[in-house]
Amino acid sequence: GAGVSQSPSNKVTEKGKDVELRCDPISGHTALYWYRQSLGQGLEFLIYFQGNSAPDKSGLPSDRFSAERTGGSVSTLTIQRTQQEDSAVYLCASSSIGKRYGTQPQHFGDGTRLSIL
Amino acid sequence: AQSVTQLDSHVSVSEGTPVLLRCNYSSSYSPSLFWYVQHPNKGLQLLLKYTSAATLVKGINGFEAEFKKSETSFHLTKPSAHMSDAAEYFCVVSDRNAGNMLTFGGGTRLMVKP
Numbered sequence: 001g002a003g004v005s006q007s008p009s010n011k012v013t014e015k016g017k018d019v020e021l022r023c024d025p026i027s028g029h030t031a032l033y034w035y036r037q038s039l040g041q042g043l044e045f046l047i048y049f050q051g052n053s054a055p056d057k058s059g060l061p062s063d064r065f066s067a068e069r070t071g072g073s074v075s076t077l078t079i080q081r082t083q084q085e086d087s088a089v090y091l092c093a094s095s096s097i098g099k100r101y102g103t104q105p106q107h108f109g110d111g112t113r114l115s116i117l
Numbered sequence: 118a119q120s121v122t123q124l125d126s127h128v129s130v131s132e133g134t135p136v137l138l139r140c141n142y143s144s145s146y147s148p149s150l151f152w153y154v155q156h157p158n159k160g161l162q163l164l165l166k167y168t169s170a171a172t173l174v175k176g177i178n179g180f181e182a183e184f185k186k187s188e189t190s191f192h193l194t195k196p197s198a199h200m201s202d203a204a205e206y207f208c209v210v211s212d213r214n215a216g217n218m219l220t221f222g223g224g225t226r227l228m229v230k231p
Contacts, residue, residue, distance in 0.1 A: 004160070006160075041223075042221050042222065043161075043207070043221045045218070048218065056218075091161070093160075105151055105163045105166050106161075106163075106219060108153075108160035108162070109160050110159050110160045113158075
């Protein structure tokens with residue numbers, strides 16, 4: 001079966017431009033997560049969608065970052081007025097929700113490598 | 118609050134020798150613990166998970182990890198390293214108080230010498 005799909009795989013853009021990153025989760029997974037991984041760093045949580053609940057946006061680093069999840073499936077992460085410090089790999093993950101919280105692993109896409117010139 | 122500490126940022130072993138990647142966690146409730154592996158330019162792949170069943174967990178590619186509550190540890194081991202094991206490894210914790218949120222360790226880069 002298909003895993004988590006992210007597009008584009010690489011994106012190079014000029015400082016100040018807006019970018020949109022797409023994530024297509026595993027079919028049937030109700031939870032979707034975005035993370036940022038900077039060079040040599042661990043994973044930084046950005047935002048979490050669960051079903052029809054309001055998303056957990058607590059990890060978004062600034063108001064230039066926003067995300068949507070349409071129809072409970074595909075998600076788009078938008079970065080407005082990009083800055084050089086936004087250069088990173090943006091990873092998306094999805095999971096099902098088990099009977100017991102915290103027991104379901106997240107399945108990751110290969111990420112979008114974003115480079116801001 | 119939950120947290121994860123991976124005690125070594127880099128580990129280097131020779132091919133065919135054992136691998137030990139160390140992980141300690143802090144959790145306010147009975148945790149779920151995971152190990153993920155990340156190869157270059159790839160996403161994270163689940164190696165194994167512990168969710169309060171057997172304390173010795175076997176994963177893919179010959180890896181296993183043992184949950185030790187008294188030591189708050191979840192170290193990853195493999196009896197014999199292969200060149201293809203060279204990658205970044207992340208220890209991850211989740212507990213009920215955090216919902217389905219994961220907390221990641223800082224990662225350990227495993228290098229395998231021929």
